[in-house]
Structure formats: structure tokens, C-alpha cells
Amino acid sequence: MTSSLLRPRGRTRTRPADGGAAAAGSCAPTRILDWRDSRVGTLLRDLGVHAPGGAPAADAAAGPARQLEELRRAHRWISTAVRPVYSVQDERPVSEVLRRGRGSCSQRLAVLESVARASGVPTRVRGLLVDGAFWYPRFPRLRPFVPDQVLLAWPEFRIDGLSPADHPTAPWLTTSELFGDLHALSAASGGGFTNAGPETLFEALSRTAIDWDGTTACPARGSGAACDLSAHVLADLGHFDARDELFARHGQTLCRTARLVAEPFLGRRAAGA
Numbered sequence: 001m002t003s004s005l006l007r008p009r010g011r012t013r014t015r016p017a018d019g020g021a022a023a024a025g026s027c028a029p030t031r032i033l034d035w036r037d038s039r040v041g042t043l044l045r046d047l048g049v050h051a052p053g054g055a056p057a058a059d060a061a062a063g064p065a066r067q068l069e070e071l072r073r074a075h076r077w078i079s080t081a082v083r084p085v086y087s088v089q090d091e092r093p094v095s096e097v098l099r100r101g102r103g104s105c106s107q108r109l110a111v112l113e114s115v116a117r118a119s120g121v122p123t124r125v126r127g128l129l130v131d132g133a134f135w136y137p138r139f140p141r142l143r144p145f146v147p148d149q150v151l152l153a154w155p156e157f158r159i160d161g162l163s164p165a166d167h168p169t170a171p172w173l174t175t176s177e178l179f180g181d182l183h184a185l186s187a188a189s190g191g192g193f194t195n196a197g198p199e200t201l202f203e204a205l206s207r208t209a210i211d212w213d214g215t216t217a218c219p220a221r222g223s224g225a226a227c228d229l230s231a232h233v234l235a236d237l238g239h240f241d242a243r244d245e246l247f248a249r250h251g252q253t254l255c256r257t258a259r260l261v262a263e264p265f266l267g268r269r270a271a272g273a
Contacts, residue, residue: 008251013129013149015238023239025124025158025172027117030244032110035118037095043111047074049119064161067121071157071178074115075206078108084200084271086138088259090153090252091244102268105200106153109175110243113155122158126174127151127237127246128212134232137196138271149234151253153243154212176210185209185227186216192227198272 029036049070083102090106094114097103103111113123132146139146155175162170166181176182186192186209193204201210209216214230240246254262 008255013151013235013237013250015236023124023241025122025156026241027120027122028242029114029117030242032091032093032244033114033117033123033242034093034095035114037093039095039098040114040118043074043077043098044115044118047077047115049074049115064159067119067157067159068173068178070119071112071116071121072206074112075178075202078111079203079206082108082111084108084198084202086266086269086271088252088254088262088266090151091247105202105271106243108200108202109153109155112175113243116155116157123155123242124158124172125153125155125240125243125246127240127250128154128233129235129237131232131234134195134229137194147253147258149253151246151250153240153246155243156239176205176212179206182209182211182216182227186211192225193229194225196272198270200271 034040047070081101082097085102085104087102087104087107090104092103092107094107094111097107097111113125116123128151130150130152132148132150135146135150136143156169156172157175157178158171159173160171162173164170167173167177179185185207188208190208192208193199193201193210195201204210209227210229211227212229212233214228216227237246237250240249252259
């Protein structure tokens with residue numbers, strides 16, 4: 001049994017009339033995606049990311065293959081250098097996540113977005129309301145305190161030059177496809193995402209299909225989990241130019257009081273602990 005008492009009040013979480021289809025994304029820094037901070041600059045230099053400054057790169061060398069490789073390299077770095085925890089402060093600036101060296105799945109995705117924007121790749125997010133019961137395997141003894149709705153900001157990257165035949169949403173590439181086509185990822189061994197143990201959504205997207213739309217056929221095998229997670233989606237809130245806009249309109253997963261109470265404990269608790 002999940003709880004609706006922890007949800008922010010006074011929020012209507014429904015899809016806008018236009019579905020957010022007009023969200024053009026941006027390379028601009030935001031309060032959360034503060035890529036002009038020196039910590040993000042140091043990360044860019046360590047990664048050897050090209051075209052810093054947030055201006056879309058125009059040279060031929062900055063094609064989709066190179067941009068994809070830079071994002072994958074950044075993902076691998078974040079996976080190993082930013083320790084996964086259960087932080088509930090989705091609006092924490094990326095610079096602060098890097099300073100702490102730990103972050104939730106949402107916060108680590110924000111770090112990846114910051115790298116993209118700083119290197120000239122515009123980003124936007126898709127807002128998804130996911131059934132809180134999806135997180136039961138992580139909190140078996142705390143089910144009454146699991147929120148009934150979890151607000152997920154799922155990033156997309158604008159990479160010009162993608163083939164529409166291979167990517168129907170081109171030029172936008174969803175985070176789920178960062179490491180390959182969903183159908184190819186769903187055919188890999190190991191099964192889908194279990195939402196249990198040390199692996200988070202952030203790590204899982206590099207090895208398996210994270211399918212929120214029910215477009216893949218990944219049978220439950222090995223891990224006992226399928227790739228199709230669409231049954232857990234309560235609502236698609238559409239697209240937003242930045243995660244800041246999504247949270248401003250719909251609030252974070254937990255109300256402010258719940259975040260203040262939970263963060264000191266969950267913000268240090270390692271994923272899978």
C-alpha cells in the first residue's frame with residue numbers, strides 16, 4: 001500500500017493540452033543544470049568533451065557519432081564517480097551533486113544533461129508519473145511510506161543528423177536509447193530492470209531497454225524482469241524545456257516536509273542497501 005499523504009498539495013498532475021510537444025529544449029544553464037559552475041567545467045575537461053560553452057557545435061567533426069560517444073563517456077564516468085543514493089531533493093543543483101559525490105537517479109541524470117548542454121547538445125525532459133509500487137522491491141519494510149506517485153524527469157537530447165528511420169523521434173534521442181536501439185537492447189541477455197539491488201535506472205539504461213511506452217518485447221528472464229515498464233506509468237505529463245520547469249509546475253515527488261524529514265537519512269543511504 002502506497003501513501004498519497006506525502007504528495008505535494010495543490011498540484012494538478014495532468015498532461016497539458018498540447019502535450020508539451022512544443023518544448024524545444026535548450027543549452028542554457030538553469031538553477032539545477034548549472035553547468036557554468038567550476039565543478040562542471042572540471043568534469044568537462046576530465047572527460048575531454050568538445051565545444052564547451054553551450055553553443056551548438058557547427059563543425060563537421062561534431063557529428064552525431066561523436067556527440068553520442070561523449071554522452072556515453074559522461075554516463076560511464078557518472079556511474080562510477082557519483083555514488084548512487086536515495087536522495088529525495090530533485091531540485092539540487094548539479095554542482096552540489098558533484099561536490100557531494102553522491103546523488104539519486106534523477107540527480108545523476110541531471111549531471112548528464114549538464115554535460116550535454118555545456119557541450120552544445122540541447123536537452124529537454126519528459127515528465128512521467130510512475131506508480132510508487134514500482135519501488136517496492138527497494139523498500140520492502142517501508143511500503144506504507146512509499147509515495148503513490150513518483151515524478152520522473154526523463155531526459156532527451158537533440159542530436160542533429162540522426163536517421164529518422166532508426167530513430168522515429170529524431171532529432172531527439174531519449175535517454176533510453178543512449179546506448180542503442182531499444183529493440184536491440186531488449187534482446188540482450190540479463191533481462192530487464194528489476195528495481196532491486198545496487199543497479200538503478202541510471203546504470204540499467206546502458207545494458208537493457210528502459211521502455212516506458214510498451215514498444216519492446218523483452219520477456220522476463222534471468223533477472224525475472226521485463227523491459228516493458230509501461231504498465232507502471234500512471235500519466236505522461238509531456239515534454240518540458242528543462243527539469244526546472246517540470247518541477248515548478250508539478251512539484252517534486254515528496255512534499256517539502258517529507259523531503260526535509262527523509263533527506264538526512266535517504267540522502268546518504270546507498271542504493272540497494
